[in-house]
Amino acid sequence: xxxxxxxxxxxxxxxxxxxxxxxxxxxxxxxxxxxxxxxxxxxxxxxxxxxxxxxxxxxxxxxxxxxxxxxxxxxxxxxxxxxxxxxxxxxxxxxxxxxxxxxxxxxxxxxxxxxxxxxxxxxxxxxxxxxxxxxxxxxxxxxxxxxxxxxxxxxxxxxxxxxxxxxxxxxxxxxxxxxxxxxxxxxxxxxxxxxxxxxxxxxxxxxxxxxxxxxxxxxxxxxx
Amino acid sequence: xxxxxxxxxxxxxxxxxxxxxxxxxxxxxxxxxxxxxxxxxxxxxxxxxxxxxxxxxxxxxxxxxxxxxxxxxxxxxxxxxxxxxxxxxxxxxxxxxxxxxxxxxxxxxxxxxxxxxxxxxxxxxxxxxxxxxxxxxxxxxxxxxxxxxxxxxxxxxxxxxxxxxxxxxxxxxxxxxxxxxxxxxxxxxxxxxxxxxxxxxxxxxxxxxxxxxxxxxxxxxxxxxxxxxxxxxx
Numbered sequence: 001x002x003x004x005x006x007x008x009x010x011x012x013x014x015x016x017x018x019x020x021x022x023x024x025x026x027x028x029x030x031x032x033x034x035x036x037x038x039x040x041x042x043x044x045x046x047x048x049x050x051x052x053x054x055x056x057x058x059x060x061x062x063x064x065x066x067x068x069x070x071x072x073x074x075x076x077x078x079x080x081x082x083x084x085x086x087x088x089x090x091x092x093x094x095x096x097x098x099x100x101x102x103x104x105x106x107x108x109x110x111x112x113x114x115x116x117x118x119x120x121x122x123x124x125x126x127x128x129x130x131x132x133x134x135x136x137x138x139x140x141x142x143x144x145x146x147x148x149x150x151x152x153x154x155x156x157x158x159x160x161x162x163x164x165x166x167x168x169x170x171x172x173x174x175x176x177x178x179x180x181x182x183x184x185x186x187x188x189x190x191x192x193x194x195x196x197x198x199x200x201x202x203x204x205x206x207x208x209x210x211x212x213x214x215x216x217x218x219x220x221x222x223x224x
Numbered sequence: 225x226x227x228x229x230x231x232x233x234x235x236x237x238x239x240x241x242x243x244x245x246x247x248x249x250x251x252x253x254x255x256x257x258x259x260x261x262x263x264x265x266x267x268x269x270x271x272x273x274x275x276x277x278x279x280x281x282x283x284x285x286x287x288x289x290x291x292x293x294x295x296x297x298x299x300x301x302x303x304x305x306x307x308x309x310x311x312x313x314x315x316x317x318x319x320x321x322x323x324x325x326x327x328x329x330x331x332x333x334x335x336x337x338x339x340x341x342x343x344x345x346x347x348x349x350x351x352x353x354x355x356x357x358x359x360x361x362x363x364x365x366x367x368x369x370x371x372x373x374x375x376x377x378x379x380x381x382x383x384x385x386x387x388x389x390x391x392x393x394x395x396x397x398x399x400x401x402x403x404x405x406x407x408x409x410x411x412x413x414x415x416x417x418x419x420x421x422x423x424x425x426x427x428x429x430x431x432x433x434x435x436x437x438x439x440x441x442x443x444x445x446x447x448x449x450x451x452x453x454x455x456x457x458x
Contacts, residue, residue, distance in 0.1 A: 002334070009331045017319045081313035084283050085374065088309055089332035223285055 002091040003098070010086070010099030018107065024069050025105050028111050032065040036115060040122040050123035055185035058119060059178050062145065065111055066104075067167045070149035070197050074157035082221065093219040097150060101214075104146040105139075130188045133195045137188065141181035147210040148173055154221045163213035177206050226420050232259030232404060232411045233381045234294040235280055241288035242275050242437070249275040250437040252289070257430075258293070259381075261410040262404070264418050264428035266452060272437040273417035274312070277384045280415060295367045308380035310388050314371040318360035322370050335380045345373040350399070362444050364391035372400060376407075377442065383407060385416035389424055397423050428453075439449060 012160050018024055043049070069090075077083035120127045121197055127134060149170055156165040184199035235257040242250040250272045257263055265273045278284040279291060309315070316325040323342060330338035346352040349369040354362070359370060368391040375383065383404075389397050401423040408414060408427060420427050426429075431452040433441040441447045 005334070006332055009328060013317070013328050015321070016324070017317065020319060022254075079313075080318065081311055081315050082317055084278075084309070084311065084313075085315035085329065086332070087283060088281060088306060089329050091334075223283075 006090045006095035007098045009103050014103035028065045028069045035061045047124045050125050051189045054123050055182045059182045066145040070153045071154040094215050097214050099220045100150045101146045105143050108142040130193045137184045144177040144206050151214050234259040236292045239289035240286045243287045248437050254344040262408045262414040262429045264431040267434035271434040281307050308375035310375045312383045314367045323355040349373045383414045
């Protein structure tokens, strides 16, 4: 019960601070839109090419956005040593991670929601028929990005060269997630769209494994 | 809400070492701090005071030795796990208001009637009128008041203060001294790092001097309190 109430309180704090400043959301949305628009101008893809390369491009853009968005997660807590205050106050340190994971997933989903209609128009990919299935893939993929990125952000925040460390650790670790998300999205963009349960199962397994690892070892990552 | 409602807690440092690479921040520090004691930690910059306080708060794991509490904290009485800690940094969020900050920590600490407790503390630290202002608009002294209020939210049985007078004006120092006096009377265990004599150091029932990470003087070994405090001022 404490974990749930601590997480809820901390999630409220994360949302309040972000929606008050809108620093992360604004920066990430602008960045991701630039990536998608620039790719569109550079390649000028046909509808068939978009179906083929679009999913990979989409998830690469999400990955870049995530590495930009997740970096400040724990860095912000170091400014006034608020991480220590949180560690002294919560009954379960996993609440600190869980609240940040929930907040980051939500911020990523908002960014994706803004980007998808623009992607659909620029790349001529019809999405209307597969919205619920796509939402499921996006949720599972974004959750995986958030879990891994938030955890690595806790590690990199305490290191020197922290700005470089997060993408360096994050990109290779997320390769399996990137492949699974791209394949699942690709199947939805096909002429006859289908929900690939094998890739969805992979995404669910990835999320569960990393969440369990954070639950088991997260406390050690917060130590000085 | 006073520490009297919780059990008094003693701290036992046994041969504590703390290394950062090859550098020793603390060397075989052994201290028995009884429940209800008010200890002043003194020493030059880099002598290990902050590290010792952070180990006492269980924010830093020692490289060697062990820290124990008496009585041992349990799930039913976890007081020692939730020490009140005032650090060099304010430990509050600049992007939140004073009230939002205190409410956040009050809710995390699962304090009953958090809004009431926050209002009381804001009045005590003289920031009730500025409760709705963002902390980033506060002066250093006001931030320190909020930092102290946050540490006192749950009336902790153990209070750890790292140079708590930093940034406070004379009225602020008097308020802090009075607050600590009340906590001492309520049998809270207080450990504070200080520089020299002040209204706050006058509350100490014991002084310990650290040098290069080791305890070099302790009033428990017969050295006078005043000589330890004044040496630190030299």
